[in-house]
Amino acid sequence: MxxxxxxxxLKVCLFTVPIFLLFEIFFxxxxxxxxxxxxxxxxxxxxxxxxxxxxxxxxxTGSSVGGYDIVDSAIAGSFNKSYYNLSSWGLQVIxxxxxxxxxxxxxxxxxxxxxxxxxxxxRPDRGIFTNYVNTDNWIKNNFxxxxxxxxxxxxxxxxxxxxxxxxxxxxxxxxxxxFIHEDKKKHKWVAEDDSFPTAYTQANxxxxxxxxxxxxxxxVKLIFIQAPVANSRSGxxxxxxxxxxxxxxxxxxxxxxxxxxxxxxxxxxxxxxMFYDKNHLIRKGAVILTKKIAEDLKNIIK
Amino acid sequence: xxxxxxxxxxxxxVFFLLYWTAFNKxxxxxxxxxxxxxxxxxxxxxxxxxxxxxxxxxxxxxxxIWIAKxxxxxxxxxxxxxxxxxxxxCLLFFKYYNFFIGSFIASFSKFNVVLDIHTLNIILxxxxxxxTFKTISYLLDIKKGKIEPAFDWVVFxxxxxxxxxxxxxxxxxxxxxxPQLEKKRVFNYLQASDGMRQILWGVFKKVVIxxxxxxxxxxxxxxxxxxxxxxxxxxxFLYTIQIYADFSGYSDIAIGVANLLGIKITxxxxxxxxxxxxxxxxxxxxxxxxxxxxxxxxxxxxIYLRRLEKLGxxxxxxxxxxVIGIWHGANWTFILFGFLHGSYYIPLILRGTMNRKSTKAVxxxxxxxxxxxxxxxFLLVMFTFVIFRSTDIAQAFDYLSRLFSRSLxxxxxxxxxxxxxxxxxxxxxxxxxxxLQKDKEHALQIDAIKSLGARALIYAFLIAMxxxxxxxxYADFIYFKF
Numbered sequence: 001m002x003x004x005x006x007x008x009x010l011k012v013c014l015f016t017v018p019i020f021l022l023f024e025i026f027f028x029x030x031x032x033x034x035x036x037x038x039x040x041x042x043x044x045x046x047x048x049x050x051x052x053x054x055x056x057x058x059x060x061t062g063s064s065v066g067g068y069d070i071v072d073s074a075i076a077g078s079f080n081k082s083y084y085n086l087s088s089w090g091l092q093v094i095x096x097x098x099x100x101x102x103x104x105x106x107x108x109x110x111x112x113x114x115x116x117x118x119x120x121x122x123r124p125d126r127g128i129f130t131n132y133v134n135t136d137n138w139i140k141n142n143f144x145x146x147x148x149x150x151x152x153x154x155x156x157x158x159x160x161x162x163x164x165x166x167x168x169x170x171x172x173x174x175x176x177x178x179f180i181h182e183d184k185k186k187h188k189w190v191a192e193d194d195s196f197p198t199a200y201t202q203a204n205x206x207x208x209x210x211x212x213x214x215x216x217x218x219x220v221k222l223i224f225i226q227a228p229v230a231n232s233r234s235g236x237x238x239x240x241x242x243x244x245x246x247x248x249x250x251x252x253x254x255x256x257x258x259x260x261x262x263x264x265x266x267x268x269x270x271x272x273x274m275f276y277d278k279n280h281l282i283r284k285g286a287v288i289l290t291k292k293i294a295e296d297l298k299n300i301i302k
Numbered sequence: 303x304x305x306x307x308x309x310x311x312x313x314x315x316v317f318f319l320l321y322w323t324a325f326n327k328x329x330x331x332x333x334x335x336x337x338x339x340x341x342x343x344x345x346x347x348x349x350x351x352x353x354x355x356x357x358x359x360x361x362x363x364x365x366x367i368w369i370a371k372x373x374x375x376x377x378x379x380x381x382x383x384x385x386x387x388x389x390x391x392c393l394l395f396f397k398y399y400n401f402f403i404g405s406f407i408a409s410f411s412k413f414n415v416v417l418d419i420h421t422l423n424i425i426l427x428x429x430x431x432x433x434t435f436k437t438i439s440y441l442l443d444i445k446k447g448k449i450e451p452a453f454d455w456v457v458f459x460x461x462x463x464x465x466x467x468x469x470x471x472x473x474x475x476x477x478x479x480x481p482q483l484e485k486k487r488v489f490n491y492l493q494a495s496d497g498m499r500q501i502l503w504g505v506f507k508k509v510v511i512x513x514x515x516x517x518x519x520x521x522x523x524x525x526x527x528x529x530x531x532x533x534x535x536x537x538x539f540l541y542t543i544q545i546y547a548d549f550s551g552y553s554d555i556a557i558g559v560a561n562l563l564g565i566k567i568t569x570x571x572x573x574x575x576x577x578x579x580x581x582x583x584x585x586x587x588x589x590x591x592x593x594x595x596x597x598x599x600x601x602x603x604x605i606y607l608r609r610l611e612k613l614g615x616x617x618x619x620x621x622x623x624x625v626i627g628i629w630h631g632a633n634w635t636f637i638l639f640g641f642l643h644g645s646y647y648i649p650l651i652l653r654g655t656m657n658r659k660s661t662k663a664v665x666x667x668x669x670x671x672x673x674x675x676x677x678x679x680f681l682l683v684m685f686t687f688v689i690f691r692s693t694d695i696a697q698a699f700d701y702l703s704r705l706f707s708r709s710l711x712x713x714x715x716x717x718x719x720x721x722x723x724x725x726x727x728x729x730x731x732x733x734x735x736x737x738l739q740k741d742k743e744h745a746l747q748i749d750a751i752k753s754l755g756a757r758a759l760i761y762a763f764l765i766a767m768x769x770x771x772x773x774x775x776y777a778d779f780i781y782f783k784f
Contacts, residue, residue, distance in 0.1 A: 004490075005489045008494050014499065015761065146308075150309075152306070152772060
């Protein structure tokens with residue numbers, strides 16, 4: 001190698017090596033890289049990373065409804081198996097498909113539980129985790145600093161993420177439910193955009209189908225849990241028909257792929273007073289639901 | 303592989319090391335490696351269009367040789383037309399087919415005639431506008447006897463696909479690039495260092511200025527009906543800065559990358575915001591495209607129309623700038639953008655000052671008339687960039703009409719305050735640095751600063767800005783879609 005080239009490379013290193021060192025220091029200080037555009041999901045990824053799991057028997061996924069600690073303790077306490085809750089706010093089935101495939105390949109579970117609400121089938125793929133899912137597992141597990149540079153996010157964004165909403169998870173991956181009190185904002189229910197189905201519902205069904213058949217191939221049992229729907233949402237005749245059609249579609253997809261479909265849509269047990277908003281149960285409702293789920297799972301999980 | 307992505311940094315680091323070590327033994331090896339690297343770079347976007355690039359290169363390679371060897375003028379003209387038809391045909395099909403069909407159907411529908419012609423779901427091959435212009439100028443120059451054809455196919459294929467300028471220019475002429483590809487490159491420390499500095503300057507402009515401006519302007523354009531006139535005006539100002547920082551940033555990176563490989567490619571910007579009039583602006587903006595069209599469209603047209611004197615020049619300019627507009631894409635907004643720029647030339651043509659180069663902005667200090675000239679040109683350009691940015695003509699006029707309301711004197715609605723502050727600071731730095739360095743090729747040619755520490759501090763500051771203040775949403779290079 002020519003001397004001038006060596007000098008040039010040395011000078012380039014003098015500028016680039018400190019950059020890498022800086023980000024390594026950030027990592028050690030807890031200013032973690034941004035894996036996805038969801039702060040909640042990122043916090044969960046970091047929390048999972050710190051536990052160094054080699055294998056998890058039961059993985060729970062879903063959006064916010066599945067993410068709270070009430071569900072975890074009842075389910076995990078019923079079985080002598082390793083369990084982790086990987087649910088995250090705002091995920092669509094189309095998101096879960098890609099993420100769940102990654103988790104399954106990484107942790108080889110025997111069971112994958114998906115807790116689903118109607119809103120999980122409403123939006124398109126927003127690419128919130130594309131960078132994470134498309135990155136090799138070895139890099140994800142051994143060199144997470146890579147995410148500082150792939151899909152680069154500036155230091156000001158890292159700081160904003162760090163100083164923004166903070167998330168804490170229990171040892172099972174769940175987080176404390178903020179929906180513990182009686183509903184305080186029922187008047188806002190009407191204003192909530194909950195139209196269903198949307199232009200993206202079919203894409204979410206396709207994702208569920210793809211996930212189900214993938215799990216079948218991997219010999220992982222899919223347990224699909226349909227969470228209750230507030231009466232005020234399902235009351236109108238139009239929605240009743242739509243919801244019934246939705247339940248059937250999901251049931252067919254799941255059972256066609258040897259999965260288990262559990263539906264907890266029960267207008268009598270889960271009246272509007274049990275709901276915080278159109279999707280989330282208050283603690284009283286969540287406890288009732290979790291007990292029912294735990295009972296049913298005893299017959300499924302061996 | 304975007305220049306500012308980790309993938310490109312990894313790709314180019316490996317490429318650079320191999321290029322100057324393992325593939326440095328002979329000219330042929332160097333060129334083969336450039337060709338391989340260029341194809342990998344292109345295929346990373348969409349490997350299917352690689353065949354179009356290779357096919358176009360192969361056809362033009364043979365046509366070039368045949369045109370040069372052919373004695374009969376008629377034969378040479380036919381060969382040239384084959385090349386032109388292939389290049390322009392592909393360009394028209396991929397870029398303008400749907401536009402022409404859509405416009406055709408729309409114009410008939412005005413007379414209540416419904417035409418049942420389907421548009422196609424066509425994906426635009428990246429860089430097609432840029433490499434097609436390269437091959438066309440190659441054939442035209444051979445036909446005119448200005449250059450000899452490249453007999454070494456690796457050289458010619460590398461000329462067409464040379465990756466630093468493949469996706470968004472600069473559009474290198476054959477006489478600039480081919481002779482360099484025909485000589486073995488030797489590592490030149492000064493050239494490589496200058497390349498690194500130009501890359502840093504380009505990344506700074508793209509990431510800190512253009513992307514932060516893009517985050518704001520996208521938000522404003524998406525909600526322009528509810529924004530105040532002052533916010534719309536500020537957004538129009540930022541968009542003008544954004545498109546410059548984005549495109550010139552890309553060009554800086556491309557030129558810097560080429561310099562690292564020992565190749566000098568065409569300069570594309572010469573500090574256009576210091577232009578004193580519109581003719582001066584276009585001598586400084588997207589230089590490689592403007593000079594290409596001047597040579598192959600404007601000059602032949604103005605010669606053809608010379609008996610009409612000034613009117614002939616006006617017609618030639620209007621056609622030339624309409625072509626510049628439509629080159630950007632299949633939309634009436636681009637056509638109007640080009641036509642307006644052509645119209646701005648009319649007073650200069652009538653006064654006979656079109657080709658007069660300004661001497662006002664030579665010194666470092668600004669006179670009132672210099673500032674007035676620059677501001678006036680900037681405002682004219684800003685007005686057309688509102689049209690350029692809009693999705694259609696109706697939106698453009700709606701946006702412009704909303705500028706004239708009482709809310710012009712109300713506060714500006716800023717979304718991301720920290721990033722906006724960083725962007726505004728960086729814009730100020732960019733303009734000052736470019737003014738001070740306006741006699742140089744780029745603003746970071748700071749060899750005059752003898753203190754190594756001072757230079758290192760400047761580099762460190764720019765790196766810190768890049769690391770610290772990129773926006774939440776990454777914006778693609780604007781000119782990729784052209």
